[in-house]
Amino acid sequence: xxxxxxxxxxxxxxxxxxxxxxxxxxxxxxxxTALTSEADxxxxxxxxxxxxxxxxxxxxxxxxxxxxxx
Numbered sequence: 001x002x003x004x005x006x007x008x009x010x011x012x013x014x015x016x017x018x019x020x021x022x023x024x025x026x027x028x029x030x031x032x033t034a035l036t037s038e039a040d041x042x043x044x045x046x047x048x049x050x051x052x053x054x055x056x057x058x059x060x061x062x063x064x065x066x067x068x069x070x
Contacts, residue, residue, distance in 0.1 A: 001069035006033040006044065014047035021048040028069045032057055 002020060006013040017029055030051035031044040041052045051065060 001066060002027045002029045003032055004029070004049075006031055006035050006040075013049075014043065017048040028065075030062075030065065 002017075002025075004013040004016055008016065013031055013033070017031075020027065020029065028051070029049050030053055031049045032053045032055060033040070033044070034055045035044075036054040044052045053062060
C-alpha cells in the first residue's frame with residue numbers, strides 16, 4: 001500500500017503515482033489530501049490513485065483499506 005499526499009515539497013503526488021504505475025510496482029495507492037473537490041478526486045483517479053482520502057483522514061476507513069491491502 002502506498003499512501004501519498006498530492007502536494008509534496010519536491011513535486012506532486014500525481015507525478016509520483018504516475019511514476020509508480022509506469023514502473024509497474026504492484027501496489028494499491030491512496031491519496032491523502034486537503035484537495036477534496038470532485039474534480040480533485042477525478043484528477044487523483046486519472047493520475048493512478050486507487051483511493052482518495054480527504055484530510056483529516058477517517059481513520060476507520062483507512063484502517064479498513066489497510067487490512068484489505070495486507
